[in-house]
Amino acid sequence: MQQFNRRQIPILCLIFLPVLFMGICILKYGVNFPFSDQWPLAVMFEKIYAGNLSFSDLFAQFHESRKFFPRLIFIGLAFLTNWDVRSEMLVIFVLTCVVSFNIYCLNRLTVRASLVTQLLLLAISNLLIFSPAQYENWLWGIQIVVYIPIVCLTGCLVIAQKKLSLRTKFIICFCLCTVSTFSYANGMLNWVLVFPALAILASGKFEEVFTKNIWIIIGGLLGLVANAAAYFYDYQKPDKHPSFLSAIAHPVETIHYFLAFLGAPLGFENLTVATIVGGLVFGFWLFLGWKFFWLVKTDFLLLHRLIGWLIIKNLF
Template identity: 35%
Template sequence: MAVARQPATPAFLHRRVVGLRRLLLRREHAGEPIAVSSPDQPAVGALPLIGSKAERWIFLLLGLLPLAAIVRLISKYAVNVPWGDEWSLVPLIRKSYEHQLTLTDLFRQHNEHRIIIPKLIYVGFAQWTHWNVVAEMFFSVLLCCAISAGIYLLLERTLPGPARKRLFLWALINLLIFAPVQAENWLWGFQLQMFIPNLCLVGCLVLLTSRLGDAHKMSGAALLATIATFSFGGGVLLWPVIALYLLFTRKRARWLTVWSAGFVAVALVYFVGYERASIPGPELGNRFDHLVYFTSFLGIALSRSSLSTNAAITTALIGAIAFLLFLIAGCVFFKLPLKTRVSAGPWLALAAYATGSAALAACMRVSAGPQQALNSRYATISLNLYVGLIGMVAIAARSARAAELPGRLARSIAAAEAPVFTAILTLSAMSFPAGIDHMEILQRLRLQGAAHLQFCQVISPSEKLPIDLMIGASLPAMVRDADLLDRLHLLDPPLRRSAILHDGEDRPQRSTAEFGRSDNLVQKDADVFEMNGWCFLRERGEPAPCVVLAYQADQSWVAIGLTEPHEKRPDIMKEMKSKQYLDSGWRAFIHRKLLPTGTTRVSAWAFDPAAGEAYKLPGDFTLPAR
């Protein structure tokens, strides 16, 4: 008889976390059995369900699953085309190829940031991979792997007890570190700069909790904080965050003085020739916007990157609750012995970095409206709040069970551990599909932009090109930059230098509909024709991002324009027996004045921008005479 599976509701996940917690925790008193019971059987001494070694392997594999998932998602949704701020790197890359790159070029501001370290990485990838921006995306994953390893070291040093529990917490934290909700950063190589401060902060904490001498600890931490400062604007917050850690753990006052002197020295260099941008007031004219922005920024790591009202309210609420828990945890630790506070110090620093970044962003970015905080790129920073909360809650609960706190407070803290972990696990699971949906949208936009980019030298560029690729420059400037990158062999696929189309399978007389077909040509007036059909790329398992319209000249087909599928075709979905074909419909208008005199035949081609190949759709049409 089939057994119905229990749905993954919050209550169900809570019970599972409670069960794992009971499995992982060792009794404080030797020889005390763990009681289990069921409706049909009284409580008895618990027997080990699986060996401790097997348990460790299970939790290790669970911890690696988020990494495997994000690698798979990037492999599926990444598009090798420069996007957004990456186009601002073209002069820098050109100078590197011409051996004219100077320190001034590296030191020059990017918006309000000094990104010397990322610029060096970008130039290195441009030389090494011919600027394959997908390689930069996987470099971001590599940075997160180093962050994850550092987090495990911190767990080992601050949370004594069975390795099983540390592996469980590490697996939970990896759900945050490798969460798809950071979609924009995962699919944008330029955003590797967002991961560098996270790695530098974890590196600082690993150094400061190590057995190295104080001088080595402080010099190494100062170096990492400097790297963070010159990687991303928010990286400058590592200096006050580490100072807070030194105060919280009562380190020697002279090291705090040395640290402050180092910060002043780095700040003096950072602000040489710095152009300060004005900070506009809140868009809605009231200070409440700052609070909404602050809480939304903190909540985005466990929410959806959506501008809907419900999503915005949920995100702000999650951020407000998390910030309140952080404040409560900080107050609790001041009541605990110094040894426990030292253990909690790294986790408090991680959470403080997230809250400080949220406050800084609220001051600098609120003019764009509180909804700007819902950008998925900020999840990479705000996740540190939840990583810190996991560590602080685990340490506080252990201290409560060790009777380091008054009885009622101890019981409350010990009882809060499982609900907090359950909430983080549940919200992470709920945000996972939304992150994947966001990746699909970003891929679609970039593939469409890549199609327009490849034809920009042979077809008059469309206004969709700068929109799809988020380019701030004018169309002529963008076309010049694209031509430069192509001549340096830094675009793959390269730009098309001829408008003549060749079928990717060398089947220009195709009669089968594996790539779609052109269905109708309707004359709207004397010089305007409407053409429609559907298109699909079977290798990608999705509608073609773009359709190329062409006219026949002698024995060749010449491209004249591009259009994107945007129509629902339930008839095709039924015909092909797959929901993947639902959005495959396309429709375009052809103006006779755009065609050479004497043109009589037109056709449509499914275009795959990732491969740079076009596939002729069956169904040519003859234009009626005037």
């Protein structure tokens, strides 16, 4: 096992500086006042005090999500702090620390490099993970719902790389994907990301993914179907949301929106520039994907080390 030494102290400072900075910012700028989507929680608290809170209240749809597990967290925090919403911000901070730890673990499990290099990679990761640019997420307690699926996904990717039995990995990932689904709407995507990755990591060559280990993908698909059935039971489309079929009905506008959205960070708030940048980025992504496909086709075990990072890169 590699040991720490004095030369690594500056790197450790770089790792923890963004963490410390964001923790201080939350303590300094966090305000104990519910905002916007937090107010409906007050109705749930009233039901608790009246003694008539039901499972359906916890499972109820809010906008497009069913925030079952976050509601349990909100109730627990409200009970402990008399609904001081700053405690929710601190939970967001803790969840983000878990994400950082998961990234470090994934790094240790997949990157063949010295401890110094791995710590430097973590320092760079923390600059992004603890970026103050997402200040609205840091200072709005209900955004716990956004971080839970990320924690679940990165946790699944680490578990998939661990030396555990395949059945144990499957069960843990199944549970984490369920938590993710009933925390935030996009958490459902974890099902289609985690189980193919788990099947790949359990296989020594491409053929085994669709033969020996196909049960992993099928099991994940069945889990997705079961979760989706519960999720969409009595689902009501929010009034301001477009139809599920609108993207198919207007393919040109959909592609335009996708490219503009993809290029927006470098589009200088210009729709045309954002669309062009998005097209270039997407084209480059397709090119890299094609090259990578042929690379891992001849070296399948390389995919074992890269699959987690590919999922994180393409999702975030």
